[in-house]
Amino acid sequence: MTDWTHRLRLRHLQMLLSLAETGNMSLSAAALSTTQPALSKWIRELEEDIGLPLFERHARGLRPTVFGKSLIEHARRIEGHLDSARDDMLALRDSGSGLVVFGSAGASAAETVPVAVVDLLRRLPKAHVRILESTMDLLLPQLVRGEVDIVVGRSAPEHQDPRINVETLYMEPLHFVTRLRHPLASQAAVGWDDLRAYRWIAWPRGTPMRNALDAALAVVGQALPADCVESDSLLVNLTLLDYSDMIALVSHRTARRLADLGALHVTPLSLGGFGSVSMYWRNETSTRDVVSAALGALRRASGAP
DSSP, X not given: OOOGGGGOOHHXXXXXXXXXXXXXXXXXHHHTTSOHHHHHHHHHHHHHXXXXXXXXXXXXXXXXXXXXXXXXXXXHHHHXXXXXXXXXXXXXXXXXXXXXXXXXXXXXXXXXXXXXXXXXXXXXXXXXEEEEEEOHHHHHHHHHXXXXXXXXXXXXXXXXXXXXXXXXXXXXXXXXXXXXXXGGGGOSOOOHHHHHTSOEEEOOTTSHHHHHHXXXXXXXXXXXXXXXXXXOOHHHHHHHHHTSSOEEEEEHHHHHHHHHTTSOEEEEEEEEEEEEEEEEEEGGGGGSHHHHHHHHHHHHHHTOO
């Protein structure tokens, strides 16, 4: 019997992904410029070939079975890899060095990734670089699907996947920071009671940075105040600091960079080396010259004090 995967075409993957998105045969048929009977026939034949039900039929439409969800996830990864291949071919045609897509989260966005990109472009001046800033729980699935080449951010063992490689780049303390004109900015020494007199800004629950913060506070016998503002946006946090007497927690390199730019004040009290930053990549992409060069640039950038 012929393997059913040999009969799949990109058009079929588009059909599968459309049905997963709409859950409606008529809507998907219209979006794909085909007929509902043709689409229904293809799904039925595919299910017969595989020998497994891919969708459950309900009065309100279609719902993927556990088998359908698995195949849809494979289809998303294939689509992501093909999109990356298309963009890489265009970059190679236009410049000769190819495309590398960085996914940057939190602590890595302020310094490590930008410094690495500058280094990479010095060595490969014609490389095309794309940087996407998001959170680790969103970036790592994008990495698996092939939508990004390298993810850099707070180490996240809870999100690790056997399909990707991980390397810890560095560990660093966490700092309490304020606006330059904050009442605490003139104090040579700051204690926990001083900090608790103001509202804190912290990362949302479940994020790697929040996990690192909770662990660091527990070691010194402290806990996050109940009334803190939760935000994972550096720009939002800087604006909150500028317009209030709130106190934020940021990683060492981010704090140093922003203090050098005159954007904030770093208090004398910090939480020691509980935060680590890692880079993640798929093994097969490291054979591409531009991705290999990007990994080397990140290692060099992480070696800065």
